[in-house]
Amino acid sequence: MIRRPTILDVAARAGVSKSTVSLVLQGSKQVRPETRAAVERAMAEIGYVYNRAAANLRSASVGLVGLVINDLRNPFFTEFATSLQMALAAEGYATVIANSDEDAELQAKLVGSMIEHGVSALVISPAYGGASETFDQLARTGLPVMQVLRKMDERTDLFPFASFDYASGSAMAARHLLEQGARNIAFVGGLPGRAITRERKSGWREVLKSEGHQEIALHGKSSRAFGMQAAGQLIADHPDVDAAICFNDLVALGLMAGFARAGRPIGAEFRVVGFDDIEEAQQAWPPLSSVACDIAGFARDTATRLLAWMVEGQRPAPELRSPVHLVSRMSSTGHPE
Structure with a gap:
């Protein structure tokens, strides 16, 4: 019995993805005219016949x-x-x-x-x-x-993998804190041994090394609860530490709450920078300095690259790092915005 050509055969012949062939069969306007022509030509060459009844049964997942x-x-x-x-x-x-x-x-x-x-x-x-x-x-x-x-x-x-340039972000934060007069900058949060923790620490580590400063890191879950716990540990065990870069804003917000409970002001006496710049960073008191990642823009870019892959067969680059920038606020400068 001769096997009937399938949508996968069409995709292979046209050099596109299965999703692209499906979009052509649906009459989608998202497909370029030249791509549509290549798919239709491949269908004709291999004798593919579109089974619309079967396709209707699958339409919920298209x-x-x-x-x-x-x-x-x-x-x-x-x-x-x-x-x-x-x-x-x-x-x-x-x-x-x-x-x-x-x-x-x-x-x-x-x-x-x-x-x-x-x-x-x-x-x-x-x-x-x-x-x-x-x-x-x-x-x-x-x-x-x-x-x-x-x-x-x-x-x-x-x-393909896409993320942010976390290393440059923590380097920016470390240099900023040194410029504000900090002498001993701790890194707080992030579980040890994980790539994301190493990335977010790496810039801080390089800056401290170049300035001849000691490294102090307190690792733990990326949560407010750990931030509050770390505040007590810093006050009790590391009284010389006068600034911290936190793994993320949740840890930073918890750290600030812990210092507030201990009656230690954040901003002038102890400086804090978070990571991610979530909405609450600006709304906190004092407002939290943070390494800003344009997560909404990153998501839109991800959608664009995914659709180009699905529709046109344009596979994204193997790895992409989006830029970050530092947003300085009262938690690190000591001055209202």
């Missing part, structure tokens, strides 16, 4: 993008998820969003479910732990898959 986030409780990741979903919606795509809650086993199940429900592509900010089960099953699908904010699989040729 244009569906999966998004798996490691921690949706963190406002930084929530802003990314919301902005990406809105950017995709503007182009006619629906997004299925799931929170893995930093659980690699749950993450693998969520990804498996999304594959079963026919997502056309997937964006993942992966949980720590055993990521191989998640990414191996994704590799078998051939779907466009992007890693964002965390790189847990080194096969960036298959799973």
Whole structure:
């Protein structure tokens, strides 16, 4: 029995993705005329016949993008998820969003479910732990898959990675604090041994090394609770420390609360810089200085590059680092804005 040509055969012949062929069959205006012509030519050459009845049964999953986030409780990741979903919606795509809650086993199940429900592509900010089960099953699908904010699989040729230039961010923060008169700058937060912690510490470490300053780091969960705990530890065990760069704004906000409880003013006596510049950083008292990551713009750029891959077969660069900048406020300068 002669096998009937499939959509995968058309994609291979035309040199595009399966998603692009699907969009051509749907009559989508997102496909370039030359790409549409190449797909239609491939269909004619191999004798592909579109089964519209079968396609109608699958129509619920057409244009569906999966998004798996490691921690949706963190406002930084929530802003990314919301902005990406809105950017995709503007182009006619629906997004299925799931929170893995930093659980690699749950993450693998969520990804498996999304594959079963026919997502056309997937964006993942992966949980720590055993990521191989998640990414191996994704590799078998051939779907466009992007890693964002965390790189847990080194096969960036298959799973392109995009994040921020965290190293330059912590270097900016360290130089800023030294310019403000700080003498001993601690790094607070982030679990040890993780790539993201090393990245966010690296610029701080290089600046301190070049200035001949001692390194003091307190590691822990990226939460307000740890920030408050670290405040007590700094006051009791490191009285000479007069400034801190925090792993993220949640840790920084907790640290400031801990110092406030101890009657220690933030800004002039002890200076603090956070990371991510979430909305609450500006609203806190004193307003929190932070390394700003344009997470909304990053999400829109992610959507653009993902759609180019899905529609035109333009695979993103293996790795991309978006720039960051320092927003200085009262917590580090001691002066109201």
